[in-house]
Amino acid sequence: MMPNAAAAGIEAIRRDPNFPRLKSMVIDATGLAYYADKDAAFAERINRRLPFGSIATVGGYLAALEAEGPAGAEYQGLINELAVGETFFFRYIEQFDALRAVAIPECLRRNQSSRLLRIWSAGCSIGPEAYTLEILLKQHFASQLDGWQVHIVGTDINGAFLEQARRGAYGDWAVRGLSPETLDACFDRQDKLWSVKPKYRQWTSFMPFNLVDGSIPSYPHGIGHFDIILCRNVMIYFDEATRHRLLGNLHKALADGGWLVVGHAEAGPQMNELFIPVSVPGATLYRKQAEPAAPAMADRGTPPRPAAAPAPLLKSRRAAAPAPDAAPDPALRPAPRARKVTPAATPPAAPTPPDTAETNERSTVLEACLARVEANRLDPGAHYQLGLVEEELGVGDPVAAFKRALYLDPRFVLADYHLALAYWRRGRLVPAQRHFRNAREALEIRPDDEAVAEGGGLTVQELRGMLDLWLTGEEG
């Protein structure tokens, strides 16, 4: 189709009276509320699918999808168009470091008698997260895992992503940032692709699974009783209610004492209601409470209290911006104290009620931010930082804090970006869209490699890519 004809087709789809129903049906089936305020991007995806067979109208398309349901071939084809699959090997390396330092050793101790380790990469896209786990386990725990049964299952709603995951061969983008040594150790070069070495593909398998449709745990699918679940950069595309439901389901799908890892931007206050946050430098893992009936095991299995690192939040104003599927620099987030975690090797401390300790720490961080604002009322960075902390803790008025930062410095592009995210999380899609657009426009004439202010090394080009993803659904 010629570009003008395509644009006219997309516009006609947007204006079709059946368009809103089609969109809400697909969002219900996939959880992808991300498209709620992205009519143009959604219509463009529909346009790619039309004409579908003999059907060339939105009403006909809607009826066909309704008739076949989300498992049908055309529905799947549409989902393949809609899902955002950005991923790469060792993404957020600090989370893998945390698994290696804390969670995996704990699982090995806890499962010593069963010799079974089960890990789920939920929303695995084309598979790097799952293979990264196998590489990590084989490189660091090979001897301890000798004689164990290890299962790493990657699931996704997108069948095309899963096919590539099973092939295990990737272009340069998926392995970006890996050292030549890691590339050499983990991949075979085949044509222009990086193919995961067979020895790192023995424990990993992939299968389709819709995280918002049907029950979890789903024992017929082998989804349940996991020691570790990674569900990163998936919930960010869902609305609050879906995210809440999914978190409850992931909690049920974990073994007692099991560990959950989410994307940095996905850790909201409700995480702390269900899980015990365990802070390690650079990352927070979330742990399901171990069975109360087995306190001795749980205590033995609990990691030593890692050095929580709330200080950088207060010392530094540099914050990395989250991608739609990324987050503020974790080092800058208040690391909530690991509640109810008893360090195995420390003498019993004066019994502080855990909730009080956590509350104290939160209020210390918050108070420090407020004090900084008080002392530097005209410093946009102070207001911005307060906004980040308030958003993270679910207190105060982060929207107002980001607005103040922008008022003081209208060119403060990350304040625009975080204001947009804050609006988005509150379902305020119109102002969210406006601030994403403002941020995007502000970056238009800036050099690609310029560092974004307060971005912790984030470049203009990287932030543009993130914004494009939000604005158009297209990866840069």
Ligand SMILES: C[S@@+](CC[C@H](N)C(=O)[O-])C[C@H]1O[C@@H](n2cnc3c(N)ncnc32)[C@H](O)[C@@H]1O
């Ligand atoms: C941005 S990728 C994240 C990949 C990987 N977890 C990471 O962090 O690198 C998001 C993935 O979630 C998947 N997804 C979206 N909605 C889903 C759903 N309802 N059920 C299962 N997977 C879903 C998408 O297909 C996509 O592959």
